Amino acid sequence: MLVTSTAHFAHFNRPLRAALVVALAGLLVGALLVPRSADAQRPAPKATLTITDVMIPVGDGIELHGRLYRPVPDSARPTILSMTPYTVDDAHEYGRYFASRGYAYLNVDVRGRGASEGTFRPMVGDGADGAEVVRWIANQSWSNGQVAMRGGSYRGMVQWQVLGEDPDPLRTAVPTAALYPGRDVPVYHGIVPTYIARWLTFTQGRASQQSLFRDGRYWQQAFRELHTSGRPFSALDEIAGLSLRAQKTFEQWIDHPHFDDHWRALSPDSADYRALDQPLLTVTGHFDADQPGALRHYRRHMQHGTERGTDSHYLLMGPWSHGGTRDPATELRGLTFADTAAIDMNRLHRQWFDWTLRDGTKPPMLKDRVVYYVMGADRWRTAPSLEAVADTSRTFYLQSPDTNPSDPFDAGQLTPQAPESSDTDRYVYDPRDTADLATLQSMQRSLTAPGAAFLDGPTLIYHSPPVDEAFELAGQMRLDAWIELDVPDTDLAAWVYEIRPTGKTIYLGNTHLRARHRHGVDTTALAEPGRIERYRFDTFWWTARQVQRGSRLRLVIAPLNDPSWQKNYHSGGPVMQETVEDAQTATVKLHLGPEHPTKLVLPVRSGK
Numbered sequence: 001m002l003v004t005s006t007a008h009f010a011h012f013n014r015p016l017r018a019a020l021v022v023a024l025a026g027l028l029v030g031a032l033l034v035p036r037s038a039d040a041q042r043p044a045p046k047a048t049l050t051i052t053d054v055m056i057p058v059g060d061g062i063e064l065h066g067r068l069y070r071p072v073p074d075s076a077r078p079t080i081l082s083m084t085p086y087t088v089d090d091a092h093e094y095g096r097y098f099a100s101r102g103y104a105y106l107n108v109d110v111r112g113r114g115a116s117e118g119t120f121r122p123m124v125g126d127g128a129d130g131a132e133v134v135r136w137i138a139n140q141s142w143s144n145g146q147v148a149m150r151g152g153s154y155r156g157m158v159q160w161q162v163l164g165e166d167p168d169p170l171r172t173a174v175p176t177a178a179l180y181p182g183r184d185v186p187v188y189h190g191i192v193p194t195y196i197a198r199w200l201t202f203t204q205g206r207a208s209q210q211s212l213f214r215d216g217r218y219w220q221q222a223f224r225e226l227h228t229s230g231r232p233f234s235a236l237d238e239i240a241g242l243s244l245r246a247q248k249t250f251e252q253w254i255d256h257p258h259f260d261d262h263w264r265a266l267s268p269d270s271a272d273y274r275a276l277d278q279p280l281l282t283v284t285g286h287f288d289a290d291q292p293g294a295l296r297h298y299r300r301h302m303q304h305g306t307e308r309g310t311d312s313h314y315l316l317m318g319p320w321s322h323g324g325t326r327d328p329a330t331e332l333r334g335l336t337f338a339d340t341a342a343i344d345m346n347r348l349h350r351q352w353f354d355w356t357l358r359d360g361t362k363p364p365m366l367k368d369r370v371v372y373y374v375m376g377a378d379r380w381r382t383a384p385s386l387e388a389v390a391d392t393s394r395t396f397y398l399q400s401p402d403t404n405p406s407d408p409f410d411a412g413q414l415t416p417q418a419p420e421s422s423d424t425d426r427y428v429y430d431p432r433d434t435a436d437l438a439t440l441q442s443m444q445r446s447l448t449a450p451g452a453a454f455l456d457g458p459t460l461i462y463h464s465p466p467v468d469e470a471f472e473l474a475g476q477m478r479l480d481a482w483i484e485l486d487v488p489d490t491d492l493a494a495w496v497y498e499i500r501p502t503g504k505t506i507y508l509g510n511t512h513l514r515a516r517h518r519h520g521v522d523t524t525a526l527a528e529p530g531r532i533e534r535y536r537f538d539t540f541w542w543t544a545r546q547v548q549r550g551s552r553l554r555l556v557i558a559p560l561n562d563p564s565w566q567k568n569y570h571s572g573g574p575v576m577q578e579t580v581e582d583a584q585t586a587t588v589k590l591h592l593g594p595e596h597p598t599k600l601v602l603p604v605r606s607g608k
Contacts, residue, residue: 048072049099053088053115056108058132065115066108066133068142069095076144078171078357079104079137082151083130083158085122085203087114091151097346103353104142108133110158114206122203122249123154123181123266127161131170134162138169145169146357150349152176152283152326153290160297164268166275172356174349176283177325180293182263183521186253188292189539190517191491192233192566192576194223196253197240204246220563227563228434230580254576259521267297273304279312279356281366283345285320286375286543287332287447295542299386315386316365317372317542318343334448335506338378374472376546381474381605389544390475390603396553398462398590398598400425405460408453414464414553414600422593427458429490429559430585431569440562447507452495452556460590464553466501474544475603477509479537481557482596484589488526488572489515491560492588494537496600501550508553509540512560514568514575526572532591544605555600557590 050070055063067088071077080103084090091107098105111129112120130149138145147169149159156178163173179185186196202213212218222240226233237250256262280301284294302310319337320328328342343365354360365371368382370389383389399419400412412425436456442449453461479494495510515527518535527533547553561567568575571582592598 049096050074051095054106056133056136058111058129062111062116062118062129064108064111064117064129064133066106067091067095069099069105070142071099071102071104074142076142077102077104078146078148078353079106079143080148080150080353081106081108081130081133081137082149082155083108083110083126083133083162084151085110085113085120085154086208094150094346098350098353101350106133106137112206113203120203122200123157126158127165130158130162131165131167134167134170146171148353148357149173150176153179153322156290156294157181160268161266163276163280164272166272170278172279172281172353174281174283174352175294175297177285177288177290177322178282178294178297179290180296181266182256182259183296184290184293187257187259187263187521189512190258190514190521191512191560191568192254192257194226194236194564194566197222197236197242197250200242200246200250201240204243223563224437227567230432230583232577232579233566234576257574257576258517258524268300270300270304273301274306274309276301276305277309277312279352280314281352282313282315283325284315284317285322285325286317286373286541287319287321288325288541289322291317291541292539295386302385311369313369314366315370315372316348317370317544319373319375332447334446335375337373337375340380341373341378372474372544374474374544374546376548377472381544386475386542390605392604392606394471394602394604396464396555396600396602398425398555398592398600399423400462400592405462406458408461411453411461411463411554414462414555418597419593422591422595425460425590425592426587427460427558428585428587429458429561431559431561431567431583432580433457433561435561435563437563440564448505449507450505451497451507451554452493452510452558453497453554455558457561458558458588460557462555463499466550466552467547468549470546470549472544472546472605473508473602474605476538476542477540477603478601479540479555479557479599480601481535481537481598482532482591483515483535484530484532484591485515485527485586486529487570487584487586488529489568489575490527490570490586490588491515491565491568492535492537493558493560494540495554495556495558496540497554497556498545498547499552499554500548505554506545508545509543511537511539511541512565513537513539516572532589532596553600553602559586559588 052068054066057063088107095105109116110126111118134147137143137147156175159173159175198219237247282298284291319341330337330342351363355362370383396414397418403412404410405412405425439455491514493512496508498506516524569578569582570584570586
């Protein structure tokens with residue numbers, strides 16, 4: 001990811017983009033979060049600690065800088081390790097917390113950041129360095145040979161990279177909101193967020209550029225300039241004023257616009273996942289910008305891991321933003337949750353480490369391998385696997401007889417019955433148009449705003465009848481859309497909302513899709529104008545919410561036209577280099593009917 005919160009990766013769309021921004025922010029902001037959990041606020045057990053800066057040699061002669069927190073009196077203890085690109089001071093409160101509870105805690109500047117030697121190459125080499133740090137810890141007099149890892153966002157990604165190196169002393173890890181390089185950061189589903197420039201500025205040099213990073217007005221202006229100037233996305237580094245070092249990374253990233261071998265090399269492969277057998281706890285949130293990365297790591301381990309390894313891998317998902325995965329709250333951008341949603345994350349981590357490193361009892365919250373929060377019902381549920389959460393589904397077919405789908409007050413229909421006759425809806429989108437920033441900003445600020453149906457631009461809107469009884473949405477929604485283009489490429493977005501009987505809007509999820517990646521982000525195939533093809537939107541964020549009786553569902557389909565994202569000018573050429581001179585107006589036709597059943601599929605948990 002890159003992200004924390006102003007809200008990964010992540011995992012990206014308005015609330016999604018808010019998420020992504022949050023996400024990419026995770027990369028970033030995660031670094032700045034300070035725990036405020038109830039357990040952290042209570043007086044710590046009476047004990048003193050020592051804080052020492054250390055230099056740690058790694059294989060090529062480079063030394064990494066770490067800050068070590070140890071309890072007094074001194075003795076050999078299990079050690080918790082985190083590795084950060086945000087300088088070691090970012091974990092001061094965590095170091096104090098865990099050291100006061102009997103653990104040694106070491107936070108290490110990744111190569112080239114803070115006081116560590118070498119050159120910082122984002123996402124590159126941290127796993128090998130981390131594995132050497134793990135082995136170094138095990139040989140210190142203050143270590144009992146057992147090492148654990150923790151940390152969120154970029155630090156969560158590093159844990160997976162270190163796990164892929166399989167250092168023997170590493171007994172457990174708690175990867176939180178972990179980005180997955182090339183999948184959610186710095187490219188999300190084949191589309192690049194402008195936020196990467198902000199993150200690269202934040203991490204350029206050795207010290208964090210916090211004041212510039214936090215200057216939202218400056219970044220909004222820079223992204224708006226790129227969006228309206230007609231210049232290519234490759235000019236973002238110049239517009240944003242990136243340093244030469246950050247520009248080098250930016251240029252390397254945009255040279256790999258989809259998931260290829262460059263990105264594959266930065267995460268564990270199938271053999272690495274198969275070798276894992278230590279207890280793991282993955283933490284993410286329903287609104288975590290890096291949820292796509294966290295769940296990809298989790299799913300790949302479930303797919304390739306051994307029975308022993310997967311049986312000891314737990315997954316926790318709450319109603320949290322990127323930053324909320326470390327500091328849960330009971331309110332998020334207009335949504336409110338029960339007090340039980342704001343779990344004491346430090347306490348949970350301590351219970352986990354007590355269980356895996358000290359023969360303590362399993363954390364009471366982890367009653368099964370998957371634990372997730374249901375919004376609306378305001379309760380925690382458990383399941384033996386992610387696939388076991390939803391045991392049925394509800395399908396809504398898109399139809400538009402005698403309606404105007406571009407008008408939210410005369411919208412098309414979402415019906416449980418498959419259509420008996422064919423129809424075609426369409427919108428026309430000129431990428432030279434600029435986004436309706438006022439509506440976009442309100443969508444980003446609130447998860448209860450009216451939403452994408454009221455964007456000032458082309459939209460297709462569909463409503464369901466009132467649902468006859470409450471049901472529990474649990475999982476990833478999917479939109480199968482039969483689409484015909486008259487251009488070789490375009491970017492499409494989809495949003496889903498619950499509209500309460502009172503008229504209140506509740507955001508349920510959104511995603512986007514670049515036409516050339518309709519068959520997957522690891523391949524490119526331009527659209528053939530005039531050909532009808534199925535576009536599968538299957539990257540909605542995982543979510544869980546009880547939809548109220550009497551509520552309607554709203555689906556909105558529109559172009560992705562947002563300063564937070566790279567603009568696609570529809571020429572079919574390299575999107576990184578396209579300019580307004582290449583722009584083509586797109587007519588997007590959505591086919592509906594028996595031969596082309598465009599439908600929205602919701603995963604549902606039945607029963608009480």
